[in-house]
Amino acid sequence: MSTSRDLLKTLVAFDTTSRESNLHLIEFVRDYLAAFDVPSELVYNEQRSKANLFATIGPAELPGIVLSGHTDVVPVDGQPWTVAPFELTERDGKLFGRGTADMKGYIACVLALVPSLVSAQLRLPVHIALSYDEEVGCLGVRSLLAELEQRPVKPMLCIIGEPTELKPVLGHKGKLAMRCDVHGEACHSAYAPLGVNAIEYAAELIGELGRIGNRLKAPEHHDARFDPPFSTVQTGVICGGKALNIVPADCRFDFEIRALPSHDPSDVARELKTYAEQHVLPRMRAVSEQSEIRFSELSAYPGLATDAHSEAAELIAAFSGSRAFGTVAFGTEGGLFDAAGIPTVVCGPGSMDQGHKPDEFVSLEQLNGCDEMLRRMLLSIS
Structure with a gap:
């Protein structure tokens, strides 16, 4: 049973800067899920050098919840890092490394939940969606959404785990x-x-x-x-x-x-x-x-503007423990999910104040808080 910290160490070690392939990370996740008998669908780019991943746990014929994150990170070139950017370094209750906040910390928490998801009697499915090339224009997720739009049953909620300090966000430009x-x-x-x-x-x-x-x-x-x-x-x-x-x-x-x-x-x-x-x-x-x-x-x-009185807002309030809905200045894939007919919110560990900077970090407190938020989600659908 890998913890979110263990998994974050593995994920950070993959250099998934947008100019590089993300396949080594995607193949790790595919194999990790396969060890729990969870199949994955890969949606490749034209060159087959990058891929999105989509996996479902639970009754696929019902609407469910998507846990979504992008796998690419921004470059470290020219930044004055004091730690190795592609190695996880723990110091003073913080986990340093490129992508720890934006947004491999969230992906690690999602993967750490998989054993519990598999062993639970889920009333609704949980989908895991990982994309590529978000940092260069939200490019990769579009082909994944094109696939999902063809399916007869659409998810009832997507939670994009961009760093919001676990505060529920309903809108961005x-x-x-x-x-x-x-x-x-x-x-x-x-x-x-x-x-x-x-x-x-x-x-x-x-x-x-x-x-x-x-x-x-x-x-x-x-x-x-x-x-x-x-x-x-x-x-x-x-x-x-x-x-x-x-x-x-x-x-x-x-x-x-x-x-x-x-x-x-x-x-x-x-x-x-x-x-x-x-x-x-x-x-x-x-x-x-x-x-x-x-x-x-x-x-x-596109921007995102989820209604504060919607079912999606009610759900993220229950999972996060807060109805203090906010907005963020940065963009996400949320508007694209919403345009595809999947109600979307943004909520994840860490702060974008650390994103894209040297010595990027997520605190252990935030990582543990995300684990707890996802456990509350699991209890609500079991």
Whole structure:
């Protein structure tokens, strides 16, 4: 009988940085479940270098509860770790290692519960869902959800174990990440008016993004449940130019919208595109007809807004022991599960204050608390 701590030690040792394969971890979980006669379904990516895992314990013909987590972690490159990031280190009641908080601690607790799930007389099934590439845009879980949507019986609840300090979370913002490529006309900087300066026109578009973002800050757009209480827009990457004495022909910038669940982030992208087509591109083409402004989507996922009076909310309140429902600023796969018709909440051990940082950790107290939350879930369906 492996404890959640034992299992976390094993899981942390797998380097599942998003740029790497997660198959070694997935195959470990598959074999672990098989030892308890629990079969697993693997849903691979096109290259078969990564996979989602889905397993069911209990009466599969009934609605049940999904315990869901992502297996990938963010890089450790360039971070000043004081412990080995892919080895579990215990110190002062804390367990250090990449992914301990985000979110292998939760997965370890789920796996530690498996022997009890198998031996119990479950009235409802418990599903284990593990995904890949969450950290780079919630990519992998989409193929798993496409499979689940074809099934006649859908789960009644999904608990995504992102780190919330075991506080039940019913909402988070959605995200749309976009790229804008601006192509102008190069020339010698001594004759700058004869060229089309892509950097300057890109800067004009970025300025318009700022003005759109400022409008979204208006009180009538606020939702006090979130921090900040409005949708945000920001430009995170920009590149362009070859030399100071050359009018740059190309500039590229990436921007994102973190939108309240009630706000469609595509509205911002459409508004900027309209501005580009009506106010910027005509001036560029007046100098060079070859000028272009192109927009492309990098990644997107929907927000989550589970009703506080729903059955899903009642269940997580009973399991977590708290009705102090909250929201989080970071995104999860929750909006995708919800869009697939599976009511979803977010509740897991640890804090995102430690996630993505050097010396990431989860406390033993939080890990033990998650074990207890899952035991309460088990008692409610046995």
